[in-house]
Amino acid sequence: MRTYLYDGTFESFLTALSLALERTEEYAIARESGAGAEAGLFSEFVNAGTDPARAGAMRDFFEERGSAESWHHARYAFLSEAAGAEDAVLAYARLIKEKGRAADDMLADLRVKKVQDLSRSVGGEAHMFKGFVRFKELADKTLYARIEPDHNILPLLTGHFRDRLGEFSWIIHDARRGRAALYLKGRLISAPLTQEKALEFDGKEAEVQELWRHFFKTAAIKERTNPRLQLQNVPLKYRKNLTEFD
């Protein structure tokens, strides 16, 4: 099995996808320095590199041979960072090459179902985090939030928070991936952020947090206690960064 290696970025992945689609032999796609890049006795690795023209052409392929929906699923499935996601998108792309936009109707076909399921997980987590992001006001009035999502949903959150907190400066820090989205003085940038030095909060921050915790505790009707339902909706893994569960 030959494998194209991409450098972890979406553009490089699309390059690898474009190369693999051209080949008639079976190719896999793996992230360099990922689990799929381990050298076996019969494996052959090729670096796909990053080719903006090829990447652009892949986008056109999905949107035109498939549809806007196909492009959406391809992007989102990639962001899942799940094991096998790359090969799932490759199989999906081959199907689209063969069937065109009819591929997206084949919902019971495992090649379509796998990619759509991954896409749905990513979309679902992104929507959940629109609710779960919790900002704290720093001394310089910047709003800082820390998240630890399963999937790489940070790019899916920035537009949403720019729309509603456009008048503020804010930082959303994906602590699991060591990256942050920063919105400072009206400009949105993405940057690595690993060091978590002690943050200096605004004077009123602790008070507002206390008010929120009190509100949250009070709002539950004791006669309807249902910890299982609460657990289903707010999994334990997310509670670390939620102010009300602190």
Place this chain on the structure above:
Amino acid sequence: MMDLQQKLEILADSAKYDASCASSGSNRGGRGTGAAHQSGICHSWTADGRCVSLLKILMTNECVYDCAYCVNRRSNDAPRAILTPDEVAGLTFEFYKRNYIEGLFLSSGITVSPDRTMELMLEAVRKLRENFHFNGYVHMKVIPGADQALIDQAGLWADRVSVNIELPSDKSLRLLAPGKTKDTVLRPMNRLAQRIAAHKDEVRSIKSSPAYAPAGQSTQLIIGATPETDREIIKLSEALYGKMALKRVYYSAFVPVMKDNRLPALREPPLLREHRLYQADWLLRFYGFTADELLDEKHPGLDLNFDPKTVWALNNLDKFPLEVNKASYEEILRVPGIGVTSAKRIVRARRAGPLKLDDLKKLGVVMKRAIYFVTAGGKYGGIKKETEEAIKVKLLEHKNPNNQLDLFVEKALVKEGLEATVTGQL
């Protein structure tokens, strides 16, 4: 002298019996802070499993009324508090900017008079919109008996407006809520319905008309405090959706907080009944059912063992099994175990080629239930002697292998089914 935290505790505690939590139906935005999200966003879930989307508080829990079921009734010796409009607006803003909430849900007890109460509430919401340039979600309760001009204003500032009917019949209202009648409650609802409809017409010709309660109107009914049947309740909801174009009716299981001999002495709130009513409500709004199809005079109560769609299917076995590759979307929606999402997937997937029974599970169909009611390519996977009794036994077996329908199982049913209700898949 109470501090903000104490006041918040009292006023949040009083507001929690109002079930409405929606933050959807509006896509407000623009200069300022905040935007409303069309589908709504849940920010957290409290210990009772309910979603937190809005800062849900009363302006004050002082009240001139003496409704039997309410913890804030005039004759109850409870600590009273009141927030200023500045406090309401400021608190909403501080919570919003930290992304704790989508916006504000403001209700109130009646202080001094309905007019005075509305004025205070309107002042709070106006400050939030104008001083803080807040474009997030606002749900405002409207006080029955307030002046029409004040009621009209609510729609200008809020995304959703509501009046809680609470008691599903005039007789019950008069018994438990002295001073309130069906007319006093329905009048502001009718007025708001008219204004909302008028605005929709206006916007057709003048696109820039300022929004008027874009997320519409809702209401709430208390379940189990009074003797109305499920049939009466669902027929009331059907009329409210049909005639008054309400967006939602909420059903709130009666929580006995006040001792009163006009109220039933329930040991616990009727949660399973509330759950069945939500399922029936969903059938009216998304599955094309009418109230009469679900309940009639001989069967005025919803079955506690089975969801209302399954009950209907068992009473209409002559319509089944349906061939999934040929039946219409509307017919497929009526199969137990096939929700709106799966039905849409079936209709889409069969365009690409005929579906087999094995495919259905991949499309999200709950085969445990659906298997008795469908064929795929003519093949049937259910039981040989397909009678109502035989299928019922099979379905119950699945839910509870020991076949003991006791209180334990009831609770389990509630927990397992609640998620399905929230997502609307039946």
